[in-house]
Structures are given as structure tokens and as C-alpha cells.
Amino acid sequence: MTLLKVEQISFQYSTEKMLIDKLSFEVLEGESLGIIGPNGCGKTTLLKLILGILKPIKGIIYLEGMDISKMTLGKIGESIGYVMQNPERQLFMPSVAEEITYALHIRGWKKKMIQNKLEEMIDFFDLKELEHVSPFTLSGGEKQILALAAVSVLKPRLLILDEPTTGLDPLRKAKLGYFLKKLQKNGLGLILVSHDLSFVKNFCSDTLSFYSAYRSI
Ligand SMILES: Nc1ncnc2c1ncn2[C@@H]1O[C@H](COP(=O)(O)OP(=O)(O)O)[C@@H](O)[C@H]1O
Numbered sequence: 001m002t003l004l005k006v007e008q009i010s011f012q013y014s015t016e017k018m019l020i021d022k023l024s025f026e027v028l029e030g031e032s033l034g035i036i037g038p039n040g041c042g043k044t045t046l047l048k049l050i051l052g053i054l055k056p057i058k059g060i061i062y063l064e065g066m067d068i069s070k071m072t073l074g075k076i077g078e079s080i081g082y083v084m085q086n087p088e089r090q091l092f093m094p095s096v097a098e099e100i101t102y103a104l105h106i107r108g109w110k111k112k113m114i115q116n117k118l119e120e121m122i123d124f125f126d127l128k129e130l131e132h133v134s135p136f137t138l139s140g141g142e143k144q145i146l147a148l149a150a151v152s153v154l155k156p157r158l159l160i161l162d163e164p165t166t167g168l169d170p171l172r173k174a175k176l177g178y179f180l181k182k183l184q185k186n187g188l189g190l191i192l193v194s195h196d197l198s199f200v201k202n203f204c205s206d207t208l209s210f211y212s213a214y215r216s217i
């Protein structure tokens with residue numbers, strides 16, 4: 001099944017230069033797409049278009065068959081889990097446990113269900129020892145895993161990570177990769193924006209490169 005279909009989208013911030021020009025691609029269930037390209041070529045912008053935060057000037061983006069221009073940001077957010085380029089910006093709760101369960105609290109989940117879900121996530125992401133720790137004291141790699149856990153809690157169909165390996169040592173990179181593979185076993189689609197070509201090669205079945213487009217400008 002096609003999770004995401006990007007059809008001939010174009011986008012520009014200023015009138016001088018088209019940043020994204022008639023771009024098309026698809027992400028299928030269980031598939032992982034690596035997006036690579038130099039700094040400033042429009043990778044994060046593309047993610048914001050997919051999330052509905054920005055609107056394409058031309059073209060249509062379909063999420064599970066629905067035109068996202070007809071969906072609310074909340075509805076899009078139910079299908080997509082987004083870990084930002086700097087995940088620290090999306091962590092704001094006093095403890096790891098509260099960070100993971102925040103989305104469940106605001107959706108009115110029952111206490112017992114929240115507790116069960118928390119245990120499942122702590123177990124899946126191996127966070128037992130950090131459960132009561134403040135997210136702000138975590139290392140870069142731990143923050144990345146926590147942000148991933150917090151966006152995975154509502155079982156998104158598509159997971160988007162923007163430059164997740166920045167600043168991670170090989171061990172933490174491998175750990176992140178391990179959880180991504182584990183998540184993908186459940187049929188999740190994955191979009192991974194990265195400078196790290198070997199990481200992309202290891203974890204993505206397909207690659208979208210901005211390099212050639214960039215060179216031709
Ligand atoms: N809100 C904005 N307004 C105007 N220009 C922007 C804005 N955000 C990003 N840009 C510009 O758009 C280009 C692409 O940015 P971005 O998508 O963040 O690139 P990447 O993620 O590939 O490094 C850059 O030249 C950047 O300066």
C-alpha cells in the first residue's frame with residue numbers, strides 16, 4: 001500500500017529561485033526512503049511540505065490516499081511521526097516517562113492504558129534506567145531515541161527523521177538504526193533525511209538525491 005505519494009510538487013520561499021521543482025516520489029508500507037543532499041537544498045522544507053506545515057505552490061501530496069491540503073494538521077499528525085532536526089526542541093516534559101505519555105494524556109487515555117503503553121515503549125526502546133530522568137540531562141543519542149519513542153507512541157504509519165545521526169558516535173548510531181529496523185518490522189514507512197550516506201545505505205531501501213538537482217542550478 002502507498003503511504004505517501006508526492007506528485008509534481010513545487011515550492012519556493014522567495015520569488016527568485018524555485019527550491020523544489022516538480023518533485024514526485026512515493027513511499028510504500030514497510031519501505032524506507034533516504035533523502036540526501038547538501039545543506040540548504042530544501043530537505044527540511046520538503047519534510048514541512050509533507051507535514052502540511054508549508055503548502056506547495058503546485059502539485060499534490062497524498063497521505064494514505066488523501067490529499068493533505070484537505071486534512072487538518074492534527075489529522076496529518078496522526079499518521080506521521082516527525083523527529084525534528086534538533087529533537088531537543090520537541091522535548092518539554094519533566095521526565096522521560098511523561099514525555100512518552102504526553103500524547104496519550106492529551107487524548108484522554110485511561111490511566112491503566114497509559115501505564116501499559118508506557119511499559120511497552122520503555123521496554124521496546126530500552127529506556128528503563130532513564131524512565132524518571134529529565135529529558136534535558138540526556139545525551140544527544142538518548143534524546144534522539146526518546147523523541148522517537150514519544151512520536152511512536154500513537155503508532156504513526158509513516159515516520160520522518162530529519163538528520164537523526166548528527167553528533168552521534170558509531171555506537172549510538174547503531175542503536176538508533178537498531179530501533180528503526182525494529183519499528184519497520186511493523187510495516188511502518190520511513191523517511192530519513194541524512195548527510196550520512198553509509199547510514200542511509202544501511203537503513204533505506206530507496207534514495208532520493210538532491211545532489212543532481214543542486215548541481216544543475
Ligand atoms: N522560513 C524560511 N524563509 C525563507 N527561506 C527559508 C526558510 N526556511 C529555509 N529557507 C531557505 O531555504 C533553503 C532550504 O532550507 P532547508 O529546507 O532548511 O534546507 P536543508 O534542510 O536541505 O538544509 C535554504 O536556502 C534556507 O535558507
Ligand SMILES: [Mg+2]
Nearest residue numbers: 043044085162
Ligand atoms: Mg535541514
